[in-house]
Amino acid sequence: MNEENKKDDNKDIGEKRVAGISLKGTVYSILKKASVVGFVYLAGYLQWSVAWLIGPVALLVIRDQYKKESERRRDIAKASALTNEKDVILARIDDLPAWVYFPDVERAEWINKIFKQCWPNVNHYVRELIRDKIQHILAKNLDKFGSFKFERIILGSVPPRIGGIKVYDANMPRSEIIMDLDLFYAGDCDINFTLQGIKGGIKDFQLHGMLRVVLKPLITTMPIVGGLQVFFLNNPSIDFNLVGVVDVLDMPGLGDMLRRIVVEQIAAMMVLPNKLPIKLSDTVEAAELKIPEPEGVLRVHVIEAKNLMKKDIGMLGKGKSDPYAVINVGAQEFRTKTIQNTVDPKWDYWCEAMVSSKEAQLVTLNLWDWDPALPGTQSDDPLGRATIEVANIAKKGSDDMWITLEKAKHGMVHVRLTWLKLSKNYSDLKAALEETQYLRVTSMSTALLTLYIDSARNLPQARTSSKPDPYVTLTLYTNTKQTAMQKRTSDPVWEEGFTFLVTNPETDTLYIKIMDQKTGNELGLLNLNLSMLADKPNLEIQRQPFGLLKGDHNSKIIMSMHLRILKQENDSAKTPLLHQASTISTSSVSLDHQQSLPPSEKSTSSENVIKSETGGIVEEEIIPETSPIISSTPPSSGVIHRTPSMTSSSGESGLGRIQLTLRYSVQRQRLIVVIHQIANLPLKDPSNIPDPYVKLYLLPDRSRETKRKTVVVKDNCNPIFDESFEYLISQGELSSQQLEVTVCTQKQLFYSSTNVMGQVIVDLSQFNLTQPINSWFDLQPEKK
Template structure:
């Protein structure tokens, strides 16, 4: 490694700038600590069966020490921390060794990076400067290893990896940022906030306009994001209060785009996480990429009708000096993108992909310029009318193009792919705008005592749907069941505590955990409680709902059942290191003991003891008239791992009844001492429910 730094890295640094020509590494010690793998998640759904897809959570807390000198100045690095989730795709599958044709790796989001600078460079550790320096390095990593960028390594000779490096995106999500309600007051002097929203998918980020002095802002803005990888990529929304010094945080959302793709249209209010109150109204539309030109329509209201994907490969015989460096500027309409710079080569190879939203494929063109980085003179130009792509049935051009304003033998090699944006039309017989659409007036948080779920109308329950698992935590979540309203108001039931489902691999729970089969009421089967590993990375947040709870000893037919098993509850628990939160998944219960012959309407209440405040309480939805309820609902507690290790999970199954009813009783509970659990590895387990006399909430 030291030889590689001396022979390869050092010359590249010197070539970057005239002031770096004296750069020399004086000490290279890479330490003894190796990167750790905290968890591996294998995907079994929503992927091509001809590939193996893994998410590997990497954590590196290195003791490396690197010193360097530039002229008379000394500096370096002593210690690096890097945490992130690396996706690995092995494809295509082969019948013989090595069984896979190539390995593709990339980060879904920017990894978390911390660097301890020493010497003169310890100035970079100063507040503000530290964030800037680390961000610059994160951007450098992102330009190579964060989607849509990826590295593909062939594992077999003569393997064509061009299509593996640049797959066609999965689709486009159109986000309508409509309005928010009940936001937290941050400007205490004025009693208001100045909210704006940051929306991000991968490396693409947009910022909304700022609404001055308003806790119920209305934006009515629209944004379009290209989605390259599913499952895995999410829509992240952060709300801030704009200030002159530092903007205050107002809440966030993390929405799994696989669910949006499955539903087509999602129009609902989302509760904000990491805040006391607030809801955000979004309308999300999924647009598939198709080759059916009959679905190509004219631009309406500034909305894109197609997506152009440009695979920029290489150029040859450019009219330039041998020591010159070249880059490419590409533009379609008002959008302009720039390639990386290839140094000292008349035949540069870029190997990059670019995407452009197209509003009129019949009239728009792709314009391209190759420029000399140092002299800024043009080395060649090209204009390609997108109407040429419409003449091909696959709307694809893969060829060498003759460059203008260059030599007669100067060419550029590109592949152009045009795809029509096609939205999934809702069922005309249904009033719903998607499987999980929710159109209703939000319940003001001030009236309910916290940032709660918006209360839906009385549900009309459908059969349970297959549960999905969150991108980060690997914890399943249930798709909401549709509900109908005779008042013409379209609502759906969805779990309290989750904004939207997250798809990925199954959580490593015991077999049959998705659908808990009913068992006879009288007999509680003896079951071996086994821990199983859980994947790690963060997921959706949850929020507390307010409801006065009563508790008493459970008695059935005159028998005191205190301390006796009263049914079972299945839980999945894991600490998500990146989000610094404890994730608790309530899968379901079985064999619950009814308090009377009227049946039971169970829900689950969760505390992270000793905190028993109403705002800290988490509750699932109520399941009507069942002894074997299925929840698949996830809750998140934002605490450090050290703090969580001191806590106890208090999980109780309650029977929902009116406040004046004597039947409203605790059906059983379980207490889990988290200091005895491996939370980083995670566990999924069935617990026997019991009663505890000391509980009063």
């Protein structure tokens, strides 16, 4: 009886709750409809304009659409995070595991099982990391909006997933192990915070990126591994959902402010060149894990862009754009100036980025159309992006390229890149200084300075006898970096590493200050002329104490210093690069000169002949040493351009020949096609010279998505394009694809019913495109 009574009571309670909820919902619905009717009546009574209604309604519709799209992406990501590996592949989700695409990446489902078991413990460590480090940085960045504090941090029960793992074993030091993990996190976190007393929250936090874990050094005692270095090779993609009162920020433009801050702080902690070191053994020196280890410096020259999309609205429809470019190399970001009212901007912008892993890092260029907006919000329109692998530039030494923009209907960007290796020979400084003087770029560097701030001793105390809260500031030119603050100590230990690009080590001075955060007083000063490293072995000073100029005469700072001279990989490439950098229009001058050269014959005995799909001849690029070579790019770029006059043959069908470079990027999963030039197009009517251009399609699925098109060259039978195009395609699909290259003319030729002048279909399965193929192809009649 008692059990039956309890069931009846529970039933009554449930019915009452349902009735209460139903009644509450009905009352809410009535009030909502009444308020709408009342507002409409008030608007009519006060004779308000309909424009007062259109604005808010349009804003609400845009916000709802934006939130629906964001929620759809997050739901898909959460579903893939909770699904096993087999179901993810069968569902054909866009972000498939890395081992599906890359043959050298291994499946990692066993690691995911370990992660799931360890997640509660990792969860606790990450919570402490967020509260101890990230909270302070966020509070500092959001100070203008008010005080910021995390109230609750729950990362949930869903652990990160590893889509694949790659362990490097070739040419690796025996004292370390390097692993790349394709990390994907879409958890059920619940993070609450307050901003100036306003409560908000973050849910559905998602992160995807390539995480590198370096186990070093390997030691002979337990735990065998002395420490870890954890970092992202490039900026990971991050997304999250705002909840609570601050949900009003979660709309296009305004919500980007908080996301940008979060991305910047993650980059500052663990995106190259920044690393998160974890010491596992007391026998390992902290310097082995924390001192920066750059492999070289990448010099980027963003010259110009052309044919960008028009994003601004003018009086007569679409106007032009106000373009600028943002260059990212890992966590390092650079921005060009904004060029007003043009779709063909010329920036002539130079920047230099330190590279810690040339085999994995990327250079990304994002082009934007600037639009006025509220401070901290993002209202600029994207004009496209380009991605370049650092490994290719480091292999060639330098490169000069026009890149077709991705995620844009049209547009190209012109960049030059130079790889600078690090030399311990101080005599290399003379050549580096001569180059910077010739280029006349004030921001150019000739050396790289690495500092490791270990500790300080006997710092002076305040008059109150309380110990200071010391930190160190390092200043070179206008670049200032700062260590963390150590609380209440006269013998602080920082163990932090820093890097600086140096303009001229013979004259530059490094300014070091030790400050007390509590009082703002200077505890010590030190000015170091970098020329002091010139006569040191390998240009290095290891863990040396330096006396401070201010404070107690026993006060010292202990640190290490390394100086490295920037040197081009191939010195022979330096001279043509210098001549090119002196003017933006060098390429066009070179092309005009090429067309004026007298004809010359090429020996057919040195040619290697291969049949293409259409029966055309593929002529491998072999040029005798006596043949003149004129190029609009440096010889070190790896692509040799031959002028039209050097190829007298009109091909097997008499329709001319086209020079292409084909290459496949395994890391970026992209087929790169470079249209160099066309030689000896037939001219049957001297009064009707063709205006040639080139169209590309990927077969067998000819579609608008695979269509690419070069610019039109007016009145020319030997046009030069030097345009680059990319296709996103997996390596497995590459063997089943064909590239259709069609040469057309903008003019309608009188002797033909079509504007097609010739065509070649390249069977991509015949080539190993992981190595660049630079070849001449004979044009054939069009295949219907």
